[in-house]
Amino acid sequence: MSYSDTELLAVVAARQLAGVTSVFAGVGVPLVAAVLAQKTRAPQLVIVVEGGSMGPRMVPGRLPYSTNEMRTAPRAQMLPGITDTFLFAQRGFLDVGFVGGAQIDPYGNLNSSVIGGYERPKVRLPGSGGANDIISLCRRVMVVTMHERRRFVPKVDFVTSPGFLSGGDSRRDAGLVFGTVSRIVTHLGTLAFDPESRRLQLESLHPGVTVQQVRDNTGFELPAPEHVPVTEPPSAEELETLRSIDPERNFLG
Amino acid sequence: MPKLRSLRAAIAQEVEDGMSVFMGAALESLIPFAAGYEIMRQHKRDLTLMTTISDMQFDQIIGAGCAARVCGAWVGNVAAGLGHNYRRAVERGEPGPLAVENHSNFSMALGLKAAAMGVPYLPTRTLMGSDFGEEASFAGVQCPFTGENLLAVRAVKPDVAILHVQRADDEGNAHVWGNLGVTQDAAMAAGKVLLTCEEIVPHEVILSDPNRTLIPGFLVAAVACVPLGSHPSPTQGYNRRDDDFYFDYHAKSRDRAGFEEWLNHWVLEVEGQDGYIERLGTERVARLKPDSDYMAAPVSYGY
Known part of the structure; x- marks a missing residue:
């Protein structure tokens, strides 16, 4: 079964949630992936969306465009408002943060x-929203993004949301007791961090992708192991379930 | 002065040039767009716009030249992308310069919570290590008990919070449900509250379900009955999000001339909310109604 880059990204991201109890998911591909995980490998998964909805019941074909669209309210477990939602995270109750790139x-x-x-910025982007809070407060954070050279830069112009800052222990030294950014999931492969230097390195490749292709789309040096594991391609079941979640392809493109 | 007023009178009397105005307290739901349009019609100036995320509302008010400053977590167009007017204002001072004070959603929530609690700051574990953690609203603080390093968020005290709610009585007691955002803390943090609501209901309706009252009337300076007052954002149980309206605005506001056309068509040439609903047309308004009611189980307050 053939698939698009975005579908591959969503399927691989969903697999990361196997066994996870709670995920703080941003809208777009992260939310689609969380719903897919719920329907495949993580039926117990409680999705939390930033607008203040815990355990919303996402109706296939009617996924929200924003994190607190009223579609996230009917039949949710709880609608605590956003202050309390983030307090659940700060208290350490939320396992995984799942954010876009x-x-x-x-x-x-x-x-x-x-x-x-x-x-005098060249482009003023919208800002943090809740991204900084999700990355600062969830126990483990994964970034889900398309792999493009313009996104993967040697140095960000502004640290909106902290990863490992300048590497080593600098994240902990800044006072961030929670969390690590554990993995970057892209449409070309997955990237993880060296345990000491906390610099990104290639972890796995998706089917048919070469190390060179990943490097060509990364604006900084990217070490790779000698033998890079290759991701299992999306199964027919994963793809069918995914397509049923977003039949109008508002998020899958 | 009675609290129940027309939207025009409420904005004229309660919002002054130079004030700080909190809107978008429920994030992308219940955004008081109609109140924003009236602010633009009355050419208010030098406002400080405060929010967590007010979807594309702030982009409109910035483009209309009413704002001198933004204090919030996010300005853009949630489904469509970047805010074109926000970009023009920050990148090249068009239509005027715009100062920006950056927050995250949680830091803004805590700033309001501090003000709502009557304390000057609250400690947190968010924002540390980031570049905007260095700004004036934030400072490092040490716990006097454990010695831990935390971040202090300064209290945020808007002059006025404008909130859209489902229903209120004529004293301003308000029932709100669905996604609540920071609605209650914004009401308690602000100097005063201006409500717009879908319905004015008898006092008895409020008293029938006091757990649903988020805002007591004594915080409220004015209440205006404005059906569809959150359009194009949703109001749970009343109106859906009008997605096309956001995409259309995004396309039209791409350049300044297109935005001005949009502004004239949807705001300046329109006679208040009635004229706006007329421009939307009956078909479009009908499409925004939920398919059916989805009623909660009733609760007994028996004693």
Whole structure:
């Protein structure tokens, strides 16, 4: 069964949630992937969306465009508002944060604030929203993004959401007791961090993708193991379930 | 002065040039768009717009030249992408310069919570290590008991919070349900509250379900009955999100001239909310109604 880049991204991201109890998911591909996980490998998964909905029941074909669209309210387990939702995270109750990509550097720092200088930016981006809070407060964070050279830059122009900052122990030293950015899931493969330097390295490749192809789409040096594991291709069942979740392809493109 | 007023009178009397105005307290739901349109019609100036995420509302008000400053977590168009007016204002000072104070959703929520609690700051574990953690609203603080390093978020005290709710009585007691965002903390943090609502209901309806009252009337300066007052954002149980309206705005506002056309068509040439609903047309308004009611199980307050 053939599949698109976005479908591959969603399927691989969903697999990361096997066995996970709770996920704080951003809208778009992360949310689609969380719903897919719920319908395949993680039936116990409680999805939390930032607008303040815990355990919303996502209706296939009617996924929300925003994290607190009223579609996230009917038959949710709880609608605590956003302050309390983030307090659940700060208290340490939320296992995985699942966020979309912006500009990302070798230490997993994310920028969604400005491209260029802060005072006179070339592009003013929307800002943090809740991204910083999800990355600061969830126990484990995964970034789900298309793999493009313009996104993977040597240094972000602004640290909106901290990964490992300047590497080593700098994240912990800044006072961030929770969490690590554990993995970057892209449509070309997965990237993980060296346990000491906390710099990104290639972890696995998706079917048919070469190391060179990943490097060509990454704006910084990317070490790779000698033998890179290859991801299992999406199964027919995964793809069919995925397509049933977003039949109008509002998020899958 | 009675609290129940027309939207025009409420904005004229309660919102002054130079004020800080909190809107979008329920994030992308219950955004008081109609109140924003009236602010633009009355050419309010030098406002500080405060929010968590107010979807594309702030992009409109910035484009209309009413804002001098934004204090919030996110400005753009949630489904469509970047905010074109926000970009023009920050990148090249068009239509005027715009100062930006960055927050995250949680830091803004905590800033309001601090003000709502009557304390000058609250400690948290978020924002640490990021570049905007360095800004004036945040400072490092040490726990006096454990010695832990935390981040202090300064209290956020808007002059006025404008909130759209499902129903209120004429004293301003408000029932709200669905996604609540920071609605209650915004009401308690602000100097005063201006409500717009889908329905004005008898006082008895409020008293029948006091757990659903998020805002007591004594915090409220004015209440205006504005059906579809959150359009194009959704109001649970009343109106759906009008997705096309966001995409259309995004396309039209791409350049300044297109935005001005949009502004004239949907705001400046329109006679208040009635004229706006007329422009939407009966078919479009009908499409925004939920398919059916989805009633909660009733609860007994028996004693």
